[in-house]
Amino acid sequence: MEALAEPISDEALVSRAAAGEEAAFEDLVRRHQERVYRLACRLTGDEADAADVLQETFLQVFRHLGEFRGEARFTTWLFRVVTNAALMRRRARARRPADSLDAFMPRFDAEGRLAPTPAQLQVTSQIEEVLDRKTLAERASAGIARLPDAYRDAFVLRDLEELPTAEVASVLGIAPAAVRQRVHRARLMLRGYLNELAEDKA
């Protein structure tokens, strides 16, 4: 019986593409374009910006194929390129600074007890029942866009793309403890933000 062919690795495709094999680069693009676009949408909060980031990412990857040494996984390198391209795109827009989400951090009473009641705290989990999909999609992107850049990158990679904390640390070039700290702050802010959206609607 013939053994099943091992799927060719990203890293092997990169080597072939770097050696000039056009089909290998096209395979890499086809393999990762969906994920790159989704990540770009989440990082920029804008589909037109995400389309630019998608093109820019694969152009950068193509130009720098020869520099990939295989010390890291290809996807780690790829996500770093996407994250940088998205940051450039956000800066190019030169929007006014986003309103801070600090007001949505959890509040405590004098004894250190959470200030809202359990019923008020639970509202967040029910937001999909009180807001229609389209509105929630818009508000979700708007909320994520209001995070500080460093928090957003960590949160999107860790919690929305579900990369392991260690890989997010490699992509961003920071320590795993710093990833956890940023993701935690982002979760606290966004939890409060969703809570207010749900309360307004309820």
Added chain:
Amino acid sequence: MSDRGCAPGVELLMEYLEGELSAELRSAIADHVAGCARCTAFLESYRATPEILRRATARSLPADLAAELMQAVRGRFGGGAGP
């Protein structure tokens, strides 16, 4: 933990969920949460937040963008500006 309210546990929630805390700290937080309706509700909503936002921000690559990308890729190769 309980004599200092919910705040210390909330601050350590991510480390708690990722198993980064000492056994002692971990069980102190677990004990507090078990007896605190606010923390139970907070923990549930803290866990739900990434899931809600993941669903709300899921996008698929439109076919025209994929076609444009492949055209650009082929144009670049054809242009000889290789690595």
